[in-house]
Amino acid sequence: MRNPTLHELQHPGTSDDAHAHHHPFLQHHFEDLGQQHEASTLGMWFFVAQEILFFGGIFMAYSVYRHMYPEAWSAGAHHQNWKIGLFNTIVLIGSSLTMALAVWGAQGAKRKLTTVMLVLTLLLGMTFVGVKGFEYREHIHEGLFPGSHFTYVDHAHPELTRGVELFMVFYFTMTGLHALHMIIGAGLLIWFIKRAWRGDFGPEYYSPVEIMGLYWHFVDIVWIFLFPLLYLIH
Amino acid sequence: MTSTTIDDAPFIEPSATAKRNYLNDEYGVLSWLLTRDHKRIAILYAISVTIFFFVGGIFAFLMRLELLTPEGDLFTSDTYNKLFTLHGIVMIFFFLIPAIPAVIGNFILPIMLGAKDLAFPKINLLSWYIYIIGGTFGVIVIITGGVDTGWTFYTPFSTQYSNTHVFLTTLGAFITGFSSILTGLNFLVTIHRMRAPGLTWFRLPLFVWSIYATSVVIMLATPVLAITLVLLMVERVLHVGIFDPALGGDPVLYQHMFWFYSHPAVYIMILPGMAVISECVAAFTRKKIFGYKFVAFSSLAIAFLGFLVWAHHLFIAGISIYSAMIFSFLTMLVAVPSAIKVFNWTATLYKASVSWQTPMLYVLGFIGLFTIGGVTGLFLGALGIDVHVHDSYFVVAHFHYIMVGGTIMAYLAGIHYWWPKITGRMYPEWWARLSALLVFVGFNLTFFPQFLVGYVGMPRRYHAYAPEFQVLNVLSTAGATILAAGYILPMIYLGWSLKFGRKAGPNPWGAVGLEWATSSPPPKENFHETPTVTWEAYDYPAFLKAMRETQDA
Numbered sequence: 001m002r003n004p005t006l007h008e009l010q011h012p013g014t015s016d017d018a019h020a021h022h023h024p025f026l027q028h029h030f031e032d033l034g035q036q037h038e039a040s041t042l043g044m045w046f047f048v049a050q051e052i053l054f055f056g057g058i059f060m061a062y063s064v065y066r067h068m069y070p071e072a073w074s075a076g077a078h079h080q081n082w083k084i085g086l087f088n089t090i091v092l093i094g095s096s097l098t099m100a101l102a103v104w105g106a107q108g109a110k111r112k113l114t115t116v117m118l119v120l121t122l123l124l125g126m127t128f129v130g131v132k133g134f135e136y137r138e139h140i141h142e143g144l145f146p147g148s149h150f151t152y153v154d155h156a157h158p159e160l161t162r163g164v165e166l167f168m169v170f171y172f173t174m175t176g177l178h179a180l181h182m183i184i185g186a187g188l189l190i191w192f193i194k195r196a197w198r199g200d201f202g203p204e205y206y207s208p209v210e211i212m213g214l215y216w217h218f219v220d221i222v223w224i225f226l227f228p229l230l231y232l233i234h
Numbered sequence: 235m236t237s238t239t240i241d242d243a244p245f246i247e248p249s250a251t252a253k254r255n256y257l258n259d260e261y262g263v264l265s266w267l268l269t270r271d272h273k274r275i276a277i278l279y280a281i282s283v284t285i286f287f288f289v290g291g292i293f294a295f296l297m298r299l300e301l302l303t304p305e306g307d308l309f310t311s312d313t314y315n316k317l318f319t320l321h322g323i324v325m326i327f328f329f330l331i332p333a334i335p336a337v338i339g340n341f342i343l344p345i346m347l348g349a350k351d352l353a354f355p356k357i358n359l360l361s362w363y364i365y366i367i368g369g370t371f372g373v374i375v376i377i378t379g380g381v382d383t384g385w386t387f388y389t390p391f392s393t394q395y396s397n398t399h400v401f402l403t404t405l406g407a408f409i410t411g412f413s414s415i416l417t418g419l420n421f422l423v424t425i426h427r428m429r430a431p432g433l434t435w436f437r438l439p440l441f442v443w444s445i446y447a448t449s450v451v452i453m454l455a456t457p458v459l460a461i462t463l464v465l466l467m468v469e470r471v472l473h474v475g476i477f478d479p480a481l482g483g484d485p486v487l488y489q490h491m492f493w494f495y496s497h498p499a500v501y502i503m504i505l506p507g508m509a510v511i512s513e514c515v516a517a518f519t520r521k522k523i524f525g526y527k528f529v530a531f532s533s534l535a536i537a538f539l540g541f542l543v544w545a546h547h548l549f550i551a552g553i554s555i556y557s558a559m560i561f562s563f564l565t566m567l568v569a570v571p572s573a574i575k576v577f578n579w580t581a582t583l584y585k586a587s588v589s590w591q592t593p594m595l596y597v598l599g600f601i602g603l604f605t606i607g608g609v610t611g612l613f614l615g616a617l618g619i620d621v622h623v624h625d626s627y628f629v630v631a632h633f634h635y636i637m638v639g640g641t642i643m644a645y646l647a648g649i650h651y652w653w654p655k656i657t658g659r660m661y662p663e664w665w666a667r668l669s670a671l672l673v674f675v676g677f678n679l680t681f682f683p684q685f686l687v688g689y690v691g692m693p694r695r696y697h698a699y700a701p702e703f704q705v706l707n708v709l710s711t712a713g714a715t716i717l718a719a720g721y722i723l724p725m726i727y728l729g730w731s732l733k734f735g736r737k738a739g740p741n742p743w744g745a746v747g748l749e750w751a752t753s754s755p756p757p758k759e760n761f762h763e764t765p766t767v768t769w770e771a772y773d774y775p776a777f778l779k780a781m782r783e784t785q786d787a
Binding site: 027028029031035038039040042043046047049050051053054055056057058060061064065068069146147148150162163165166169173177 | 349350351352353354355415419420422423424426427428453454455456457458460461462464465468471472473474475476481482483484487491494759764
C-alpha cells in the first residue's frame with residue numbers, strides 16, 4: 001500500500017489518473033504529474049526572482065549615475081533612435097502574444113498551433129536581436145562604443161563626453177545582458193519546437209512550454225523598462 | 235549515552251539490513267560523474283570543498299609563518315597580498331558558502347523531507363559542474379600567479395591598477411555564484427513541494443527552516459554580486475569609469491553593491507551552521523528544542539535583517555553620518571534573532587542529560603565561539619568603536635570567530651553527526667574527541683590574541699608589523715599549528731573508518747527525524763515507500779512509537 005502524498009491529500013484524484021498511464025515524462029522522484037508541474041513552475045518563479053535582483057543591481061547603478069549626470073544622460077539618450085526602439089518593443093510584445101498562444105495550444109494538445117506559435121516567437125525574438133545588432137553597428141560607427149574605441153566628442157558640450165561614455169557603458173551592458181537572455185531563450189525555443197512537433201505536450205504535460213513562457217515574458221518586461229530608460233527619457 | 239539501547243531503536247526502513255544502498259547501487263567513475271542522486275552529488279561536493287579547504291588552509295599557514303617575526307622576511311609584500319587574497323577567495327567562495335548546504339544539505343535535506351531526491355536532480359548535478367568550472371578558474375589563477383586585490387576586489391585598484399589576474403578571478407567567482415543560486419533554488423522548491431505526507435511546516439526539523447532561510451538569501455543576494463562583478467569586469471576590460479573616480483565613477487557605489495551581497499553572504503555561511511547545531515542539540519540532549527517556533531522564525535528574521543545592514547562595512551568609506559547611524563542601529567537588530575537561537579539552545583541544554591559525543595563537543599564550541607564572534611560584531615557595529623578598530627586585526631578575529639569558530643565547527647559537528655548515515659560506519663570516538671579538543675584549543679589560541687593585537691592597533695593585510703606585537707603573533711601562529719593538526723586528524727580517522735569503522739545501525743544516536751528512519755547508508759531512493767509523518771519535530775516518544783508501529787505492520 002502506497003501512502004497518499006500531501007499533494008494527493010490536497011488534490012484528490014490527480015495522481016490516480018497520472019499513474020494509470022505512467023506518463024513517459026513523469027520523473028521518478030515525483031509522485032505524480034501535478035507535483036512535478038507545481039515544482040517546475042515554482043522553480044521558474046524563483047529563477048525569475050533572482051533575475052529581478054540581477055537586473056535590479058544594474059538598474060540601481062543606472063539610477064545613481066542618471067542622478068549624478070543628468071545632462072550627459074539626456075545627451076546619451078539623444079543618440080538612440082526611438083523609432084527603432086519602438087519597432088523592437090512592438091516586435092517583442094508580439095512575441096509575448098505568440099508565446100502565450102503557444103502555452104494555450106500546448107494545454108489543449110493543439111500540436112500544430114503550438115509548434116507554429118513557438119516558431120513565430122523564435123522569429124520575432126531573432127528579429128529583435130537582429131535589429132539590436134544593427135543599432136549596435138550604428139553606435140560603433142559613431143564612435144560610441146566605450147573604451148579605447150570611444151572617439152565621440154560632444155562639440156556643443158565637451159564636458160559631457162565622459163558622462164556620455166558612461167551612459168553608453170550602461171546602454172551596452174544593459175541591452176547586451178538583455179539580448180543574451182533573448183539568445184538563451186531562443187536556444188530553449190528551438191528545443192521546445194522540436195518537442196512540440198514530436199507531440200510531447202498535452203493537457204497532462206505542458207510545464208516546459210509554460211515555464212518557457214514565464215521566462216520569455218520576464219525578458220520582455222525587462223525590455224519594457226529598458227526602452228523608456230535608454231531611449232525616451234531626456 | 236548507552237549506545238546498546240540506541241542500536242536497538244526501531245526504524246521503519248524494512249531493507250535496513252539489505253545490502254543495496256546508494257553507494258553500491260552502481261559502480262564506475264561515470265556512475266558518479268553523471269549521477270543525479272543527491273547523496274552522490276553531496277559526496278562529490280564533499281571531496282571538492284575539502285580540497286579547497288586545504289588549499290585555503292595552506293595560504294593561511296604561510297601567512298601565519300610570515301607573521302611569526304615582525305620583519306617582512308619570508309615573503310615580499312606583493313606575495314603576502316596574494317596570500318591573503320587567495321586565502322579569502324578560496325575559503326569564502328569555494329569552501330564556506332558551499333560547505334554545509336551543498337554537502338550536508340544536499341545529502342540530508344531530501345531525506346529529512348521524506349523525498350526521493352531534490353526537485354531538480356539534473357540541475358543539482360549541473361550546480362556541481364558549475365562549481366567545478368568556477369573552481370577551475372580559481373586554480374588557474376593560483377597556478378599562474380595569483381591575485382592581490384583582497385577578496386573584496388575593491389575598485390579602482392582592482393579595475394585600473396592591479397596587474398594580477400583580477401578578471402579571471404572575478405569570472406570564477408561569478409560562475410560559482412550560479413552554482414549556489416541553483417542549489418538554493420533547488421532547496422526552496424524541494425522544501426515547498428516535496429514534503430512527505432503529514433510533514434507540515436511546523437513539524438519540519440529546524441535544519442530545514444535554517445536551510446530555507448539560507449536558500450532565500452542565496453537566491454536574492456547572489457545575483458547582485460553577479461551583476462556587480464559584471465560591471466567590474468566591464469570596467470577592467472574597457473577602462474571606463476563605472477567605479478573609478480578619475481573617470482567619473484563612484485567607488486563607494488561598488489562597495490554598496492558588493493556588500494549588498496557579501497554581508498548577506500555572512501548569513502549564507504552561518505545560517506547552515508545554525509541548522510546543524512539545532513539538530514545536534516536536539517539529538518544529544520534527547521529533548522525538544524526549547525521554543526521551536528522562535529528558533530524557526532529567528533532564521534527567517536536573520537535572513538531578512540541580513541539584507542538591511544550592508545553599509546556597516548562602509549562606516550569609514552565616506553557615507554553620511556545619518557545613514558551610518560541607521561545602519562548601525564539595524565546592525566544591532568540582527569543580534570536579537572541570533573541571541574534567540576543561542577538562548578534557546580542553552581535553555582534546551584538546561585537540565586538535559588547531555589551525552590558528550592564528538593558532535594556535541596563541537597556544538598558547545600560553536601555556541602561559545604559564535605557568541606564571542608557575535609558580541610564583537612556589536613562592537614564593530616557601533617560607530618565610534620568601528621572607526622577605531624576598522625581594518626585592524628580586531629575585525630579579522632571577529633569574523634574568524636563567526637566563520638571558523640562558528641561555521642567550520644558546525645560543519646565538523648554535522649560531518650560527525652551524519653557520518654554513520656552517509657557512510658554506514660561509526661567514526662572512532664576517542665580520536666574524534668581529541669581532534670575536537672585540538673580544534674577548540676587551536677582556534678582560540680590562534681584568534682583570541684588577534685582581538686588583543688587588533689585592539690591596540692595592529693592593522694590587517696601587512697606582512698610586517700611593529701615589534702611590540704610579536705608575542706601575540708607568535709601565540710597566534712602556534713595556535714594555527716594546533717588548529718591545523720585538529721583539521722588534518724579527521725581526514726585520517728574518517729578515512730580509516732570507511733573501511734574499519736564499526737558498522738552503524740540506522741539510528742546510532744537514537745535521534746528523531748526521517749533520516750534516522752532509513753538504513754545507513756540509505757538506499758538509492760531513500761525510502762522504498764514514502765513515509766507518513768505523524769510526530770511533531772523532536773517528539774521522541776511519538777517518533778519511536780511511530781517507528782515501532784510501522785515496523786510491526
